[in-house]
Amino acid sequence: MNRVDRLLLGTLRLVHRWQFGLKLRWHTGTHGRLAYLQNPARNPRTTLVMLHGLGASKDQWGPAMLGMARHHHCVFVDLPGHGQSVYEAGAGFGPQAMLAELEGLLDTLVEGPFVLVGSSLGGCVAGLYAAKHPQRVSHLVLLAPAGLGEQALGPTLKASLQGPGTVFGYRTVEEMKRFWSLVFKAPPEVGGRLAQAMAASGRSRFAAVQRVVEDFRREGLDVLLERLPQITAKTLVIWGRHDQVFLPATLENLLRQLPDARGEFIEDCGHVPYLERGAEVVAAITRFIATSRV
Template sequence: MRKGRVALAVSLGLALTTVGVAVTMPERVLDAEFARQRWLAGASQHTLQVDDHRWSYIEAGHGPLLVLVHGFTGSKENWLPLMRELAKTHRVVAPDLPGWGESERKPDGDYGPGAQAIRLAAFLAALKEKPALLVGHSMGGQIVGLLAARRPELVTRVVLMSSAGVLFHENEFGREVVAGRNPFEVTTRAQLQRYLGIVFTDPPFVPWPASEAMVRRRRADVAFEQKVLDGIGRGPEAFALQAELPNIQAPVLLLWCRDDRVVDVSAAEIFHQGLHDSQTVLLAGCGHMPMMAQPGNVAEALNAFVK
């Protein structure tokens, strides 16, 4: 009886401690979930000083190098479901771009696509291995495309996934951006649900307190996101990549979901028309985040292309 009471008291104590942490420090719960996903992917976390910025990145697997570059409001963790697949045959590296996630942000820094392309070139050089495949998603695709056009010696093959950088058919997301708004803005849990509904056709359930942690992180970045969106969505660099597509000599895989509500699938054809060497894979039943919604299908397409 006494042992049973002690065990019950310990269990209740642990439960109350867990609840207390969840209420007061929900970020720890979200960090624990990311740690769990890294473990499943066999990934480890690292930092690397490149010029004037400290980069945070995750790495998994062995073999030819694949580098995965996230999009607007994204992070290296977006790639973890896909890394579980790709790391079976490749060394996979996914960084937080400077200014985002756990990488360094400077108050007066330029985090537009051109400046980020220069930084990405330096990061690739610091890895001391030329990637067999350089993958960019959304804003990351815009950055990767500019790098491929301006520094062709650094790339072998390129994947532009749901990529920004060209003038696609008008949609609601584009109209909001042109009007000066940030459709991805998250300051409340209701806005978080709206955001997930934009980027996923079947939005995942994010339980509390992870949802609260996500809201807090995004709320802190509202001004930064708006400034970056001014550059990638409606500033002079918004469609700079479209004019530079003829300069990309590397083979390019264009990978889109047909139901993308952010970068309309019409962008894939615009990219195809401007590139020397490209092929297109269109997936059904997913939105703007194919690497999270359909990691198996995306891995199959990338493995086929890199071979």
């Protein structure tokens, strides 16, 4: 990216962080440094840890989800290979490698049981963490999690993974719009200098996204599936009704395999309901936490 692109996107990030009282912090782990956003502990009884999806970052949850920091202690994490996290490529970028780095951060940062929220790739990592550390997670929220096997893949993603390329990631405005048409039901309309800056940002991280996809393949597309019975935390699974990335029909089978789970469809949205219908996602999470608190 050139200086103008970096300045434009950096200013937008800083505005959102200021708006919701979030501060940039770093955790030094075994293979690098994880970046995260954190706010003062307004409600020490409830800490929410948020794990984003493939190619996204801690700053890309949208105003509704970032706004939860106004009512709860929140931690938005950049997974290895994403955002501002600095990570050794030799350590691997699959979900289990990410889990190993996340464990150290959460051991240091969060006391007592907390609410763990993960979307897509982040949902896979969140599920793996909850299965391995049941005493640490009071509530688990999974938004169309990855790692549930080939049968969960939408047709476009399945075809991409079977070929040499990938539908994830973009390098140009045109590729960005095609990607958005996959993850959104109604893609946002962005043009001009902002669209060019966002495409430049995607280009700068394109290689890292492809590495994550390859390492995920290597670990297995069903890496979370076999761990589901070990998840004992109260679980809410949220799915966009029009998700093209992971099939919405997967929800029913997923709920049967989780010991203590409920599911909720968010209407009129795709793979990123927290961006298309953020207020509804926040309301669902808030109800879930309130009605199932011990």
